[in-house]
Structure formats: structure tokens, C-alpha cells
Amino acid sequence: MSKKTYLQAINEALRQEMRRDSKVILIGEDLVGGHGATGEVGGAGGPFGQMRGLYKEFGADRMIDTPISESAIIGAAAGAALTGLRPVAELMFVDFVGVCFDQIFNQVAKFRYMFGGNARTPLVIRATIGAGKRAAAQHSQTLHPLFTMVPGLKVAMPSNPYDAKGLLIQAIRDDDPVIYLESKSLFGMECEVPDEPYRIPFGEANILREGKDLTIVALGAMVPRAERAAAELAKDGISVEVLDPRTTSPLDEESILESVKKTGRLVVVDESPPRCSLAADIAGMVADKGFKFLKAPIKQVTCPHTPVPFAPILEDAYLPSPTQIEMAARSILD
Amino acid sequence: MQLSRDELKRAYERMFLIRVFEERVEKEFSAGNIPGFTHVYLGQEACAVGVCFELTDEDYIGSTHRGHGHCIAKGVDVEGMMLEIMGKASGLCGGKGGSMHIADLKKGMLGANAIVGGSPPIAVGAALTQKLNKTGRVAVAFSGDGGANQGTVFEALNMAMVLHVPVIFVFENNEYGEFTTQSYACGGVHIADRVRGFGMPCEVVDGTDFFPVREAMQRALEHTRGDKGPYALEIQCKRFGGHYVGDPQVYRSEKELVEARAYDPIPRFRRAVSEAALLSEAEFNEIESAVQDRVDIAVQSALAALAPDPATDLTKHVYVKYA
Ligand SMILES: Cc1ncc(C[n+]2csc(CCOP(=O)(O)OP(=O)(O)O)c2C)c(N)n1
Ligand SMILES: [Mg+2]
Numbered sequence: 001m002s003k004k005t006y007l008q009a010i011n012e013a014l015r016q017e018m019r020r021d022s023k024v025i026l027i028g029e030d031l032v033g034g035h036g037a038t039g040e041v042g043g044a045g046g047p048f049g050q051m052r053g054l055y056k057e058f059g060a061d062r063m064i065d066t067p068i069s070e071s072a073i074i075g076a077a078a079g080a081a082l083t084g085l086r087p088v089a090e091l092m093f094v095d096f097v098g099v100c101f102d103q104i105f106n107q108v109a110k111f112r113y114m115f116g117g118n119a120r121t122p123l124v125i126r127a128t129i130g131a132g133k134r135a136a137a138q139h140s141q142t143l144h145p146l147f148t149m150v151p152g153l154k155v156a157m158p159s160n161p162y163d164a165k166g167l168l169i170q171a172i173r174d175d176d177p178v179i180y181l182e183s184k185s186l187f188g189m190e191c192e193v194p195d196e197p198y199r200i201p202f203g204e205a206n207i208l209r210e211g212k213d214l215t216i217v218a219l220g221a222m223v224p225r226a227e228r229a230a231a232e233l234a235k236d237g238i239s240v241e242v243l244d245p246r247t248t249s250p251l252d253e254e255s256i257l258e259s260v261k262k263t264g265r266l267v268v269v270d271e272s273p274p275r276c277s278l279a280a281d282i283a284g285m286v287a288d289k290g291f292k293f294l295k296a297p298i299k300q301v302t303c304p305h306t307p308v309p310f311a312p313i314l315e316d317a318y319l320p321s322p323t324q325i326e327m328a329a330r331s332i333l334d
Numbered sequence: 335m336q337l338s339r340d341e342l343k344r345a346y347e348r349m350f351l352i353r354v355f356e357e358r359v360e361k362e363f364s365a366g367n368i369p370g371f372t373h374v375y376l377g378q379e380a381c382a383v384g385v386c387f388e389l390t391d392e393d394y395i396g397s398t399h400r401g402h403g404h405c406i407a408k409g410v411d412v413e414g415m416m417l418e419i420m421g422k423a424s425g426l427c428g429g430k431g432g433s434m435h436i437a438d439l440k441k442g443m444l445g446a447n448a449i450v451g452g453s454p455p456i457a458v459g460a461a462l463t464q465k466l467n468k469t470g471r472v473a474v475a476f477s478g479d480g481g482a483n484q485g486t487v488f489e490a491l492n493m494a495m496v497l498h499v500p501v502i503f504v505f506e507n508n509e510y511g512e513f514t515t516q517s518y519a520c521g522g523v524h525i526a527d528r529v530r531g532f533g534m535p536c537e538v539v540d541g542t543d544f545f546p547v548r549e550a551m552q553r554a555l556e557h558t559r560g561d562k563g564p565y566a567l568e569i570q571c572k573r574f575g576g577h578y579v580g581d582p583q584v585y586r587s588e589k590e591l592v593e594a595r596a597y598d599p600i601p602r603f604r605r606a607v608s609e610a611a612l613l614s615e616a617e618f619n620e621i622e623s624a625v626q627d628r629v630d631i632a633v634q635s636a637l638a639a640l641a642p643d644p645a646t647d648l649t650k651h652v653y654v655k656y657a
Contacts, residue, residue: 029512034585036515043584044513067483067519068450068511098449099486134370134421136432138448306652309642310432311421312369317644 004193006186009161010050010126013168014088016197018058021086024172026051027064027077028090028126035065047092048128048187070096074103074125081123081177082111088172093139094127094181097146108177109152123177124168129157130221130271131308131319132185140308140315142220142271145278147179148248154178154202155249159223161191163246166200173199183221203250207259211241214265214329217256217282218244222269222320229325238333248278256282257290264295267328269320274302296332301325337548342607345387345544347621349379349600352403354629355412359402359419359433362633363579368419372433375403377542377574380599381506382407384547385474385567388555394442394460394473396453399434401446404476410438413632422639429642430651444473450511451477451484454503458494461501461564472500472558480511482525491532491566500558502551503529503566506541508573513585526568534564541571542597545606572597 004012018024032055033044042055042063055063066073070091077089091097097104104125111119131140147155154176158164164182171178208223209230218226223244230240241259245252260266266286270279279300286298301320309315337345356374363372375382378400386395386407397404405415410426418425419433426438437445444460447453457475464471477487482505494501505525509516522528529536535557539550547569554565572594576583583591607613642648 030514033513036518037510037513037585038587038590039583039585041585047512065514065518067521068480069483069485071485096449099451099484134432136370136434136448137430138434138452139371304649306649307430309430309648310370310427310435311423311429311642313421313641314429314644314648317648 006161006189009165013165017172023086025062032065070100074100078108081121086122088124091127094129120175122175124171126180128184129181130183136310137307156247157181157220170199202247205252205255206244209242211239213239215241215259215263216267218269225322228322261293267299269301273305299328348383351625352379352406373400377572380544381541381569393471396444396457397446416632416636420636423642450481451486454487454490461499474502479507479516494564498563501564502554505568512577529566536566539569541569542599
């Protein structure tokens, strides 16, 4: 056990899984970097550095740098997965899913079911998500609802380094396609992470803080914000439970309902525009299955219904803040 | 065709303006005055200026993530650009777009584009408008060598041929897509050969020299405006710096970086024009100092300008407000 950043946790999970199973390969743009150039090959390890050092150990056969051709990257990874490899494909920014929608939604997601249960597609698609980096409208989205609504895909959204490692190892060992979403704004976050490999099962929520007055469900980069709001509320003697579903597909409905049953109040925080968001999805599920537990209306804290703006002051206002979460909580406590 | 003294001045002014603007962007970025990511156009000035030289405000261009040079070459105001790059309310996109999304429709600039391969299909559509409205104008789609590998670009090339629209595809081959070389990432090596495979004429041009770029573009315009269908240029050039401002470039040797600078299009232009005694040293110096002043004013104005107001600007420009 030692302190590791979110980025290091991802790197360690990739390294350990590649060591364990020679079928695990990485494919994407500039995972290695420097092919054909005059300097160091593999020095970059990805624009964010998740693959740093891996090229030295695993070489070009298992660390495949591709042209800028996302449809072919995802499609080739899908074909390789169908035929016996365990590819981990990368979309540098989740926004680039725009150019490979078909391969994910119509191909990968459908194989197992459409082929009558006869196909396995052990494919992981890693992508970075999230606003806050001043990267503007086409490099800042958090598109988990899009993947979550497609049957056949599993979707993981780690909110801390411990989960980042355990969920990625689970994703790689899973026989179904998994969309693994890395929050850019959490790359530097640190916590204790075991050195040995371990997995976190999908569909099992994590209760980060126990409470009895109100439940906050939050995902990805919104989890630390929810925890801050909970700490503020605790100063006034309000006891808040913070629950992170960890995966949006499958979703741990049971733990969410269990928590709402205990507290009677629910705030859902989601880094997404409000329509068809996970906030709306979870609120709908609780209204449907847990209405009788509720002592107050459910509150959703989301981004506004806009693209992500560039100007820092606008982008900061775009993201749900701890204060907004706290206010939403207070509005159903009074 | 011989250029007039005024035209030579304009060409030099535009190239030098891009140079000074981009060097200033790097400086202001390092000083913390520019948020986010930014990709500068240093070394490629002759490409944009040569391509856009004969275009009017009614001709369209679609750009890339490395779009500042294209904007300036198309006549977009540098103060509006600097305001946008710094995220100010009076920027060209109200601070909502930033460096990777500068657009100025009045100048025929359909936007920088942060999705590689995003612009070429859009340019085909802009060309379709010109064809149906019989304007005699054209659309130009800029892509990089890396962008030449994107499926959207292949589709756009093919459809442009099928629809027979006045579009010019410009591939700026600066030898790199991010940290990977064009020689590694392009199967078949030559972008021009692929384009010709679609039945489209494609010239390979030295983009470190303004004159051949401009001449190739004249042929491209004659072809497209003459209703002969799409045309393409593969313009070979050098990316002086990193992929983005701040890129440590471990993948490039010191030697390569130094050698790239030997292909500087700006002194090359000045030398050629001076040797032909077409413009004097004093005239060049005058252009340079005017450009410096313009960029200084743009930066001062942008630094002093107001940021947008979240209360009024965040949800503006979407049809409906839900929250
Ligand atoms: C669809 C998509 N894939 C990947 C990226 C990330 N990316 C941004 S620029 C770039 C390299 C582009 O290379 P090239 O087309 O040669 O343009 P240059 O940077 O050399 O101007 C990449 C891979 C992106 N923005 N969009
Ligand atoms: Mg390039």
C-alpha cells in the first residue's frame, strides 16, 4: 500500500494486467508517441501520461499507436476482442466518440445479444471526461449518459485512485465491452492504493460517508464535491450519506434505495446537462421504486443545458459547485 | 503572375502578423493569461497566407485546431481573436469558444475545429451552397497530415467529387500529428496520391515559400471557379514548435528542431523580394513595426477586457433553459 495519484493508479492497473495476460493489448493515438521521429520513442506515454513507461516493457506489438482514425481504432479493437485478444482502446477525449459512434453503439454493444449469446467482446474503451480544464466545447464533455442508455455496454466512472485501479482491472477482466471514463480533473488526486492487483465488482456502490438525514448520490468528479458539501452540512449537525454508484451500467439500485429508505431525502449530483442525465435516471428510478421512502422531493444538481463554455468564469459556473449541492440539500431539509 | 508592390506588402504583412501574434500567444500563455490548450502556427505562415491570398470575404474556409494562422490569413481581426483566446466577453465568440473555436462568419471563416477531420465535410456543404446559389465563390477545407487519416476526410473527398462542388482541400503536411510522424501514420506515404485516387487533381507544394503556394492556389481557384470540380493541395511545411504550447517534445531531437528553423518562410520571402529590389529595407521595417504595434494593442486590450458574466451569458445561445 502506498499513496498514488489517479493517473498512477491507471498506469499501474494497465501494467499489471499486461503482465498477467499477454492477450491484453493497448491501441490508440500516441499511447507511445515518437514513432518515425528523431527523439525518444515512448517518452510521452499519452498526452496525459497514463501509459508512461509501458512501451519500454511491452514494446510495439502490444502498445499500438494508430493513425488519427477513431472508427478504425474502435472497430479493430472490437474485431480483435471478438477473436481472442483483450484490447484496451483509448479515445483521448470522450468527445471523439462522435467519429466512432457506429462501432460502439451498433457493433460492439450488440454482439453478445444479437448473436444469441454466442459472442464475447472483452473490450475496454478508455476515455477522458469532464470540464474544468478550459478545453472548451469539443474537449470537455462528460458523456456517460450516452453510453449508459445503450444495452450491452458497461460503464465505469472512477471517482478516486483506489477505484480507478480496481475498476480498470475489473474492466479488463470482464468479458463484455466496458466504457471506462477517466475524470481529467482527478488525475492529480491522491490516496492509498494497494500495490497488488485487485478488482472492484461492477454494480456495487461505494458509501463514502454514512448519514441519516439525507443521501447524496454523485458520480466521477462530482463525488469530491458532494463530500465537501456533506462536510459543510455536518457543521450544522446535518448527517449526510454520500453514495458513489461507481458504475452507471450496471447500476446498484439496491444500495441507492437502501440509503434513501434510511434518510428519506435524495440529492443526485451529475456532471451532465439535465435532460436524460444520470441524475434524471436515478431520480426516476427512486421515484418509481422508492417513492414511499421519500419525505421530500428529489433534487437534481446538474450542469445547465448548454455546451461547455471556454471562458474560465463561465466554465466554473457551468460545473455543479459544492455550494450548489449544499443549497439543494438545504432546500429539502427545511 | 507578377505581384504588385502592394500585394507583396500585404503578403509579408499577413505572414509577419501571424508570426508576431503566435509568438505573443506563447508568451501570454506562459504568463498565465491564456487558459486551456493552444496550438500555434509558427513555421507554417506561408501556407495560410498563400492559400487565402486570392480569397474574398465571400469565400469560405474551414479550419483546424491550429487555426490562428488561417484566421489571420483570411482577414479576421487580431484584437477580436486575442480577446477570444483570453476568454473575454468581447471576443469573436463572446469567450465561449477560445483558441480552438474561433469563427468569424462575416469573414468567411467557418471556425477553427477541435475535432480532427471536422472541417472537410462542412466545407463540402459550404461549397454546395456556392454551387446552388451560383455565387462563383469557393470553400477551402484545411486539414493536417494527421487529419488526412480520418474517415470523415475520405468521405468528404469522395462526396465532393460526386457532387462536383467548388471546394479546395488543403492538406498541410507539417510532418507530425501530435507526437507521431506523418511517415509512420500515413499508409502509402503520399497524401496527394490518395487524393488523386478519388479522381481529384492534387498538387504537392513547398509550403515554406509563399510564392509557389499562392501560384498553386491560383490554379486551384481557376479550376474550381471554372466549374471543373474540386481540387487539392498537399502543402509541405515545418512545425517549428511542439504540438501544443508547452509540449516538451521529447520525441524530437534538438538537431531536428534547429533544422526545421532553416525553412523559415518569412526571411525567405524578405530575401527574395529584397534581392529583386521590389521592396526596400525601410518598407519591410515599416511593416514589421506596424504589426508589432497592432499585436501590442490587441494584447493590451484583451488583458484589460471584461470576462463574460455567468448570470447572463452562460445559458444564452441555447434555445431553452431548463434549470
Ligand atoms: C477526432 C479527434 N481525434 C484526435 C484528436 C486529438 N488531436 C488533436 S490535434 C491532433 C493531431 C493532428 O495532426 P494534424 O492533422 O497533422 O495537424 P497539426 O497538429 O499537425 O496541425 C490530434 C490527434 C482530436 N482533436 N480529434
Ligand atoms: Mg500535422
